[in-house]
Amino acid sequence: MFLHGTSEINEHGHLEIGGVDTVTLAKDYGTPLYIYDVALIRERARSFKQAFEKMGVRAQVAYASKAFSSIAMFQLVAEEGLSLDVVSGGELYTAIASGFPSSRIHLHGNNKSYHELKMALDHEVGCIVVDNFYEIELLKGLSTQYKRKIPVLLRVTPGVEAHTHDYITTGQEDSKFGFGLLNGQIEQAIETILNIEGIHLLGIHCHIGSQIFDTAGFVLAAERVFEKIKEWKESYSFIPEVVNLGGGFGIRYTEDDEPLPATYYVEQIVEAVKKHVNEMGINMPEIWIEPGRSLVGDAGTTLYTVGSKKTVPNIREYVAIDGGMSDNIRPALYQAKYEAVLANRVTEKHDKEVSIAGKCCESGDMLIWDLPLPEVKAEDILAVFCTGAYGYSMANNYNRIPRPAVVFVENGEAQLVVKRESFEDLIVNDLPLKTKITQK
Numbered sequence: 001m002f003l004h005g006t007s008e009i010n011e012h013g014h015l016e017i018g019g020v021d022t023v024t025l026a027k028d029y030g031t032p033l034y035i036y037d038v039a040l041i042r043e044r045a046r047s048f049k050q051a052f053e054k055m056g057v058r059a060q061v062a063y064a065s066k067a068f069s070s071i072a073m074f075q076l077v078a079e080e081g082l083s084l085d086v087v088s089g090g091e092l093y094t095a096i097a098s099g100f101p102s103s104r105i106h107l108h109g110n111n112k113s114y115h116e117l118k119m120a121l122d123h124e125v126g127c128i129v130v131d132n133f134y135e136i137e138l139l140k141g142l143s144t145q146y147k148r149k150i151p152v153l154l155r156v157t158p159g160v161e162a163h164t165h166d167y168i169t170t171g172q173e174d175s176k177f178g179f180g181l182l183n184g185q186i187e188q189a190i191e192t193i194l195n196i197e198g199i200h201l202l203g204i205h206c207h208i209g210s211q212i213f214d215t216a217g218f219v220l221a222a223e224r225v226f227e228k229i230k231e232w233k234e235s236y237s238f239i240p241e242v243v244n245l246g247g248g249f250g251i252r253y254t255e256d257d258e259p260l261p262a263t264y265y266v267e268q269i270v271e272a273v274k275k276h277v278n279e280m281g282i283n284m285p286e287i288w289i290e291p292g293r294s295l296v297g298d299a300g301t302t303l304y305t306v307g308s309k310k311t312v313p314n315i316r317e318y319v320a321i322d323g324g325m326s327d328n329i330r331p332a333l334y335q336a337k338y339e340a341v342l343a344n345r346v347t348e349k350h351d352k353e354v355s356i357a358g359k360c361c362e363s364g365d366m367l368i369w370d371l372p373l374p375e376v377k378a379e380d381i382l383a384v385f386c387t388g389a390y391g392y393s394m395a396n397n398y399n400r401i402p403r404p405a406v407v408f409v410e411n412g413e414a415q416l417v418v419k420r421e422s423f424e425d426l427i428v429n430d431l432p433l434k435t436k437i438t439q440k
């Protein structure tokens, strides 16, 4: 069994995280329940930041908040001195409500609305990562309303796409995000932006994918971008102050995953940029990265209560839990794999194979196939590891299932940071029919 972060087995034979007994947490807060190991989030945040500091490079580590956003999470991120990547009015609103320093917020999105852009500019966010020509027009219109120049990065699709253990180069840059790097679009965008009085072109952004286990894709992306920067220095006298190489650093979900330490990604990225900068004889730009999953993924665990079971003779045993694709859609969406244990009986032999079914009305609502567990009984507590990224943030109300609560644990203390949705919450926006209802 692989124990992440501060996870331990205590004297009761229970799984403990952050010094708190998870079986007690399940009793106190109910299940399903998302638990975050705060010390592990801090450790990850610090390792990214310190890696840059060690190399003497000016940098911003922006937490990609799509992985998990809540007021408390944003406050933790602020406390650790990271920046924040938001991709919607909702994430931006949460960031502002949390008191996050707006100068460290970066707004992303491939279809930002006028109102989202205005909201970001009203709050003087650190930068807008411009994605397309429509957005340039919107910003041009908006720029006349503000005294300060709008700081922007231009997002490019570098023609490098990474998938888990490998990467491919895509000649045609077939992506809905950003300006093509190799088809003339980015030059058109730079020329347009440089001619807009109220916009300041701070630099270039690219992101090559998610759950990536090697550094070759990042190095190649940096190479592609810098080949172009060499040209832009000549043609536009444009030298980026910032180069943002995105997020995507992989984590260990199961024993098949072999993640690299944060320091290794940072070193390779910095070395790649330094090489080009030295060749060009320009100043080292600030390097920005945007880790999401690698900051919170393995710090999250979901607790469920076991309910019904079904045996299909000679085939398998299904064990159903009180959540499913409503709180973790990743197995259904990406065939994502997870490891799990019985939190209340961790020390017992996990040597019976069962398959964990969710409670949604969907055959595909299976959380884990062929999971080794002890003989499971109703009321056992199942702990699924590594659910911290894209779990709560992609949770939904399918079958009108309320979203679970979120608890932070650290130094033996638990703190509720997101309340469990109630049935009342589910109908709060529903309006009754205008016409009088006649009972038949």
Ligand SMILES: Cc1ncc(COP(=O)(O)O)c(C=O)c1O
Pocket (backbone or CB within 6 Å): 064, 067, 085, 108, 207, 209, 210, 211, 246, 247, 248, 249, 290, 291, 292, 293, 294, 389
């Ligand atoms: C632009 C951008 N930045 C950062 C991230 C964060 O990725 P991850 O959670 O894999 O680190 C993503 C998601 O893939 C993204 O699209």
Ligand SMILES: N[C@@H](CCCC[NH3+])C(=O)O
Pocket (backbone or CB within 6 Å): 066, 210, 330, 389, 390
């Ligand atoms: N939601 C995806 C990752 C998307 C990355 C965002 N650009 C996942 O759970 O793996």
